[in-house]
Amino acid sequence: MGSHVRLGTALLITLLASAPVVEGADPLPTASLLAVDADWEQAYAAKNLNNALAFCDDEASMLFPNAPIISGKAAVSKAIADDMASNDLTWHANRAGIARSRDLGYTSGVYVMKFKDASGKVKVDNGKFLTLWKRQADGTWKMLYEAANSDLPVSSP
Amino acid sequence: MGSHVRLGTALLITLLASAPVVEGADPLPTASLLAVDADWEQAYAAKNLNNALAFCDDEASMLFPNAPIISGKAAVSKAIADDMASNDLTWHANRAGIARSRDLGYTSGVYVMKFKDASGKVKVDNGKFLTLWKRQADGTWKMLYEAANSDLPVSSP
Numbered sequence: 591m592g593s594h595v596r597l598g599t600a601l602l603i604t605l606l607a608s609a610p611v612v613e614g615a616d617p618l619p620t621a622s623l624l625a626v627d628a629d630w631e632q633a634y635a636a637k638n639l640n641n642a643l644a645f646c647d648d649e650a651s652m653l654f655p656n657a658p659i660i661s662g663k664a665a666v667s668k669a670i671a672d673d674m675a676s677n678d679l680t681w682h683a684n685r686a687g688i689a690r691s692r693d694l695g696y697t698s699g700v701y702v703m704k705f706k707d708a709s710g711k712v713k714v715d716n717g718k719f720l721t722l723w724k725r726q727a728d729g730t731w732k733m734l735y736e737a738a739n740s741d742l743p744v745s746s747p
Numbered sequence: 748m749g750s751h752v753r754l755g756t757a758l759l760i761t762l763l764a765s766a767p768v769v770e771g772a773d774p775l776p777t778a779s780l781l782a783v784d785a786d787w788e789q790a791y792a793a794k795n796l797n798n799a800l801a802f803c804d805d806e807a808s809m810l811f812p813n814a815p816i817i818s819g820k821a822a823v824s825k826a827i828a829d830d831m832a833s834n835d836l837t838w839h840a841n842r843a844g845i846a847r848s849r850d851l852g853y854t855s856g857v858y859v860m861k862f863k864d865a866s867g868k869v870k871v872d873n874g875k876f877l878t879l880w881k882r883q884a885d886g887t888w889k890m891l892y893e894a895a896n897s898d899l900p901v902s903s904p
Binding site: 651653654655656657658659687688689690691693694695696698700718719720722724734735737738739740741742743744 | 812815845848850852876877879881891892895896897898
């Protein structure tokens with residue numbers, strides 16, 4: 591029995607110390623990160639600024655098309671408020687991944703953005719996004735980077 | 748001595764098994780990831796397709812503006828070849844982060860893209876990007892996701 595215990599301990603050390611950790615033994619919670627993304631989308635689509643901001647890291651950056659990078663909570667807050675005022679944005683993440691250390695993850699998917707042009711006509715933009723998530727000390731995931739761009743040709747919509 | 752060894756083993760198991768790992772004790776190699784990004788940029792800017800593709804994960808996706816998401820090595824190869832044929836692209840990453848497990852990381856920075864419009868006039872686009880990197884079994888970092896968009900107003904350049 592003693593030798594079995596020692597062998598088990600050595601095996602455990604080897605498994606823990608070697609990279610990569612065997613995947614599947616302890617599944618990474620990608621489904622839960624997709625659920626967080628869906629909760630963020632719900633707050634954003636409902637244009638609840640405070641609830642949407644609660645999903646953003648203090649050091650968050652957003653890469654919106656046709657504007658320089660936006661960094662930090664104050665700038666992110668203004669950008670999201672402006673976006674909510676001008677556009678009806680919805681999205682759906684269909685891919686996700688998480689680091690084995692569970693401190694960094696990503697989601698990616700598609701968005702639909704409706705807005706009015708200068709003449710008041712409703713236009714629809716379709717595009718895609720990549721979101722980087724950082725796990726906080728309290729275990730919650732918050733958006734660290736967000737980048738999106740249109741699928742449509744330059745002249746559209 | 749024997750008890751010291753056992754204590755050391757128990758401590759080692761605890762350190763390896765518990766999350767989060769103490770940060771700072773073993774600095775994350777963000778500088779080396781920035782160096783990988785710079786090497787990729789060099790291959791890309793030199794329009795060496797094979798060398799540029801060597802930095803791409805087999806499952807890589809690229810989010811180029813004004814086109815649907817591009818996924819998989821064959822589609823990525825075609826997209827990069829088309830980009831090299833039409834544009835002179837250079838970039839510089841100025842931020843990076845790495846998961847504690849060192850299997851996922853990101854870089855972000857700015858790009859300059861020169862191209863000719865329909866009349867043959869050289870135009871310059873300035874923008875930003877977010878790149879997600881996945882560490883391979885052999886220890887190399889490869890691009891898993893890349894998203895970029897312009898800083899310029901819609902009507903430019």
